[in-house]
Amino acid sequence: MNLNALWEYANPLKFMRTTERVLPYVTALAVVFFVGGLVWGFFFTPDDYRQGSTVKIFYIHVPAAMMAINIWAMMLITSLVWIVRRHHVSALAARAAAPIGATMTLIALITGAIWGQPMWGTWWAWDPRLTSFLILFLFYLGYMALWAAIENDDTAADLTSVLCLVGSVFAILSRYAVNFWNQGLHQGASLSLDKEENVADVFWYPALVCIAGFMLLFVALVIIRTNTEIRARRMRALLARERLGA
């Protein structure tokens, strides 16, 4: 495969044309997987024998938590692409992804709290996983605030990219630091591929569908937000040109 062909999509026009063409399909698939996974999970799986029906929040909690981390990773990659190759679409995609990532983090925290109240008897505990998610949320907030604070678009893209790189290192450091700092209440990974203690298959398959739904939803949202931002920039450029001409 010729990897260089990939860079053609860094052209905003080509990016917009292609993404607009696939957007309806992605959106439709996102709706199908999202609704399908949630309905399957909520109505067609048995209650857990210990947790009762509270276990069903798992179908929102786990995909949201996964996406919270994946979106940061995606922002890291697009930031690197911006720094190295200076494609504007890349920086804009990172910017478009950040609020979605912050929302996913918040969803994971809130659904976790709602589940934790009946199960652990508390809304919040300073458990390593919970704490590192809260820290991740703060990183998202700082990243978005920096984007919003700087007027020049290229400067903002540069600075936020460096912040994303440095932030990633410190986010990983914090992840292991909090492990050291406090013992956990949270159970281990529920979906890792090589573990015996994974959830049973009845819960596994609808959860996979939900994860696919969340991912597709994210892709659709990023496409919409990136294209909106490209159009907004064009409009600003046009307006500026008009003002100069008049």
Place this chain on the structure above:
Amino acid sequence: MIALLTRDLRLAIRAGGGFGLGLAFFLIVVVLVPFGVGPETGLLAKIAPGILWLGALLACLLSLDRIFALDWEDGSLDLLATSPLPMEGIVTIKALAHWITTGLPLVLATPLFGLLLSLPSGAYGPMILSLLIGTPALSVIGTFGAALTVGLKRGGLLLSLLVLPLYVPTLIFGAEMARRAAEGLDGTTPALMLAGISFGAMALLPFASAAVLRINLR
């Protein structure tokens, strides 16, 4: 480089340079805590390491926006950027000057403040040591944040939002080292981790700060 350092130090010590402001803030935090949680000696002794670390961290944060702001306003930062000194060197010197004017006084004042918070007597050494190892990291990380926000009009609040999450690992290991000492446990592991973070930040972050500063001066 030494000329730059002495210039920064002199500017900081002069009236209006903000020297000692961090120290006064640290003192106020330490004085306010007993009002908030009650004067019970046992409780104070238990939370003293954490309070001292938090106070040091906040005092550090308070003085961060001064690192570049004044030089940015009067244009000397542009002059420095065109000087033969590499930007990485400038950033390192700035961080060092910040540490000498903020971090070091905090470390030196810690025994006194520990007294106010009835820190257990065995914990003084490790407490001071943890701050001595940890505050350079606070200065270097803070310099990165200050470089990020240097051109902004109201960068102060944004600066804290950006820098505080970056302070998390330093705070965890630093406070843990002091807390273990206060409880009579062995604090070697957190001490080594803290030193690792501190040295790692000192070695790598100046490059990021310099890159960011170059972007801001463009």
